[in-house]
Structure formats: C-alpha cells, structure tokens
Amino acid sequence: MDVARIFRWYYTGRRLPEHLPLTDNNQIIRQLSKTYDGFLFTGGHDVSPALYNQAKSDQCGTVVEIRDSMESKLLTMLIDLNKPVFGICRGIQILNVLLGGSLYQDINTQFQSNINHQQCPPYDIPSHRVNIAKNTPLHDLLRKDAIHVNSYHHQAINAISPELTVMATSPDGLVEAVYLPAKKFVWAVQWHPEYSPLDENSKKLFSAFIAACSSLAQQPL
Numbered sequence: 001m002d003v004a005r006i007f008r009w010y011y012t013g014r015r016l017p018e019h020l021p022l023t024d025n026n027q028i029i030r031q032l033s034k035t036y037d038g039f040l041f042t043g044g045h046d047v048s049p050a051l052y053n054q055a056k057s058d059q060c061g062t063v064v065e066i067r068d069s070m071e072s073k074l075l076t077m078l079i080d081l082n083k084p085v086f087g088i089c090r091g092i093q094i095l096n097v098l099l100g101g102s103l104y105q106d107i108n109t110q111f112q113s114n115i116n117h118q119q120c121p122p123y124d125i126p127s128h129r130v131n132i133a134k135n136t137p138l139h140d141l142l143r144k145d146a147i148h149v150n151s152y153h154h155q156a157i158n159a160i161s162p163e164l165t166v167m168a169t170s171p172d173g174l175v176e177a178v179y180l181p182a183k184k185f186v187w188a189v190q191w192h193p194e195y196s197p198l199d200e201n202s203k204k205l206f207s208a209f210i211a212a213c214s215s216l217a218q219q220p221l
Contacts, residue, residue, distance in 0.1 A: 024069040033077040038185075038213030041071060043089030043192065046155055051094075052102040059106030061154070072098055079183060084212035086205075087188030089153050092178060095188050099161035099180075107156050113172040117151045123195040127151040130168045130176040130191070137187065138167040138177055141208055147201050149176070149191035156190060185212035 017040075020032055033039075048063040049056050051072065056063070075098050078085050087095050093103055104110045107117060119127040126148035132139045139145070157175040160166060168177035168189075180186035187209070193202035 022066060022070060024066050024073065026073065029070060029073050030077060033074055033081060033083065036083075037216045038084035038086070038209060039074070039078055040209070041075070041085065041087040041091030041094060041188070043091070043153075045090065046105070047090065047093050047097055047103060049103070049105055051097045054102070054105070057105045059109050059154075068094070079180070079186065082183050084185040084209060084216060085183075085187070086185075086209040088194065089190060089192060090155075092175075092188035092190050093155055093157065095180075095186070096157050096161050096164060096175075096178065099163045101157060101161035101164070102159040104156050104158045106154055107174070108154060110158075111156070111172075111174070113170075113174070115151075115170055115172050115174075117153055117156070117170075117174070119151055123150050123152055123192060124197075124199070125150065128170055130170050132168045132177075133166060136165065136167040137179055137208075141204055142201055144201075149189075149193075149201075150195055151191055153190060184216075185209065 018036065023029065045064045045067060046061040048065065048068045049060060051068060071094050075085070075095065097103060107113070115128045127150050129146050129148050131146050132142065132144060134145070160175060160178070163180060163182065164178040165181050166175050166178055170176050174190070176191065177187070177189045189205070193199070193205050196202045
C-alpha cells in the first residue's frame, strides 16, 4: 500500500491542509513525514510525564499514549528531514520534551504567577503580554519587543531543552515561544494564534510557516 499516495491530495493546483490519521505504525508515520511540505502540531491533551521521566501527578490531565507516540516519532523524523514545523500550545510542549526538556504538569500548583494563563472564552481576546527577545526570528518577523496574546493552557515548559532557543516569555517568566536554530523552520508558541485570525501578528506567524512550506515545495525532487 502506497500510504504517501493515499494521503497526498490537491485541489485546483494548490496544496491544502490535511488532518493526519492517528497511528503509531512506524512505516505509515515515515511515509507521512516524507509526503507533506510542513507540519502543524496543535494543542490538545497533556503530554505524558513519562516522556520526561516523571510520575504522573494528580493535577496532570488526560494523556493519550498513541498521540504521544505518533508525535514523538513524527517530530524526530521531521527534524532529521529538516521539514518546516510549527507547534501551538501542546506543540511547544511536546517539542521541548522530545529534545530533552521538561514541563510543569500543572502551573496552577507548581508555578506562582498573577497572570491568567487559562482564560475563559472568547479566546480571540488577549489575556497577557509576552516579551519578545531581540535577535530572534520572531522579533525579526514581528518587529516588536512585546505583543499581547491569548492564553489557554495549564501545562508549560519548565526546563528548556538545550537545543531550543527562547524567543518570548510572559512577564512571570514562563516560556512562550521557542525555535530550533539548527533547522530551517522549527518554531513553536504557547498561545493560540489560530483563535485570532484577524490579528496581524497571528497572520504573520502563519504566513511565515506557509512561506517555509512553500519554499520546500518548490525545491526540485
């Protein structure tokens, strides 16, 4: 079965987003990693603490082992292939864990802050400020030292992976954006730009990701 052929599809000459099947089959994941030009890792379930060598606390939420397995395998392959990757919320967390970092299993009980990191709807309203580090790709893209973002998470980066560079932090010190300098485009943010489609900063983030994907698609096979 040619899995890559099954999951690749086009419409009027343009490549469209595709929701990948949930699997931990190595062969399928490998073919998927080679099929698409870029990969978005979304928010969702808590990352299993077992992946960063911790016991699961009572405050840790639902974990889905097959998703942890698939995303860990897929991310490893994509980094090796130097494919564009953009992580959102859980996406920044699984990236950090995969590269040797750890998480707060529950920031409400493990991290002192007066910032609301778990806002109520609507989610397109900014919840707090993030400070953007100079001389990082995010600062180069947005041309701003700080922006206001929404915030809906109860886990966050604790120990940062030695392979990642921090691009933004919230005023209380939590990591809000990272990138992998050794690769062309591996970025991740803790907030949810997808909830703010009219926000110019959110548009620029997705445009940068799409540009990285398009650049790869134009390379000769």
